[in-house]
Amino acid sequence: MRSNALRIKDVAISLFAVLAVWQLICLANLVNPALIPSPAGVWRAAVDMYQKGILLKDLAVSLKRAAIGFTVGASLGIGFGLLTSRTRFFAVALSPLFTLLRPIPAIALVPIAIVWFGIGEESKYFVISYTVFLAVWLNTHHGMSHTPSIYIRAAQSLGASRAVEFLQVVVPASAPYIFAGLRLGAALAFLSLVAAELTGASSGIGYRLDEARQYILVDRMFVGLIELGILGAMLDTIFVAIGRRLVHWEQA
Template sequence: MRSLAVRVRNLVVPLVAIVAVWQLASSIAIVNPVLFPSPAKVLLAAIDMFRSGVLLKDLLVSLRRAAAGFVVGASLGVTLGLLTSRVRLFSIGLSPLFNLLRPIPAIALVPIAVVWFGIGEESKYFVIAYTVFLAVWLNTHHGMEHVPDTYIRAARSLGASRSLEFLQVVVPASAPHIFAGLRFGAALAFLSLVAAELTGASSGIGYRLDEARQYILVDRMFVGLIELGVLGATLDTLFVWLGRRLIHWEQA
C-alpha cells in the first residue's frame, strides 16, 4: 500500500504543480491566452464537448481504429518476425525490405493509403497497422535471433526436439523482446492514429484536432492532446502490469 501511495504521490504532485504554473501564467498574461488557454478554459471546453457527445464519440471511434490497426500490425509483426529470425530464406528476402521501410513516417503513407484504399476506414487501419507492424517485427526478429546459444545447446544436450526447443527455450527467451515490441507498437498506434485521421475522417481525436486548428479553437486542441496523453499513459501502464505477470521470469 505504501509503494502505491508513493507512486500516486509522484504522479499527482508534478501534475498539480504543472497545472498551477499553467493557470498562473495564463492569469497574469505571461502567455497569450488565445494561443495558450488556461486549464480552466480547457476544462470548460472538455465539458462542452462531453455534453454535446463529441468527446465520447471521438474517443470510441479512435479507440476502435487504434485497436484494429494494432491487432493486424502486431499479428503480422510477430508472425513475420518469427519467420525472418528462424528461416534464412525469409530473412534474406524480407529483412532488408522491412529495414528500408522503417524510417518512413506514418504521415508520409497517408496519400498512398487514400489512393489504394479510399477515404474510408481501410486506409486508416492500414496506416496504423503499418506503423505497429514494423515496431513489433523488429523486436520479435531481434529477440528470437539473439537467444543465447548456451540455452539452445543445453536443450539439445537434454534431447529436446526442435518443437520443444522452440516452445520451451526460444519463445520464453525472446518473450521480453516481443512484449517490448507490443508495448512500443501500442504507443505508436496512437501516434499514427492522428496522421491516419487527418484525411477522409468525420470523427476521431485526430479529426477533431484538425478541425479545431482550422477554427483556431486552441482550447479544444488541448483537450485532444490531453486525451491522447491519458490514453497512451493508461495503455502503457496496462502493458507494464501485464508484463510483470506474464513474463515473471524476467523479473527474477
C-alpha cells in the same frame, strides 16, 4: 502495493504542480490566451464537447481504429518476426525490405493509403497497422535472433525436440523483447492514428484536432492532446503490468 501507491501519489503531485504553475502563468497574463489557454479554459472546452456528445464519440471511434490497427499490425509483426528470425530464406527475402520501410513515417503513407483503399476505415487501419507491424517485427526478430546459444545447446544436450526447444527456450527468452515491441507498438498506434485521421475522416481525435486548428480553437486542441496523452499513459501502464505478470522471469 505500497510502492504502487507511492508512485500514484508522486504522479498526482507532479500533475497538480504542473497545472498550478500553468494556471498561475495564465492568470498573470504572461502568455497569449489565444495561443495557450488556461487549464480552466481547457476544462470548459472539454465539458462543452462532452455535453455535445463529441468527446465520447471521437474517443470511441479513435479507440476502435487504434485497437483494430494494433491487433492486425502486432499479429503480423510477431508472425513475420518468427519467420525472419528462425528461417534463413525469409530472413534474406524480407529483412532488407522491412529495414527499408522502417524509416518511412506513417503520415507519408496517408496519400497512398487513400489511393489504395479510399477514404473509408480501411485506409486508416492500413496506416496504423503498418506502423505497429514494423515496431513489433523488429523487436520480435531481434529477440528471437539473439537467444543465447548456451540455452539452445543446453536444450539440445537434454534431447529436446525442435518444437520443445522453440516453445520452452526461444519463446521465453525472446518474450521480453516481444512485449517491449508491443508496448512501443501501442504508443505508435496512437501516433499514427492522428496521421490517419487528418485526412478523409469525419470523426475521431485526430480529425477534431485538425478541425480545431482550422477555426483556431486552441482550447479544443489542448483537449485532444491531453486526451491522447492520458490514453497513451493508461495503455502503457496496462502493458507494463501485464508484462510483469507474464514475463516475470525478466525481473529476477
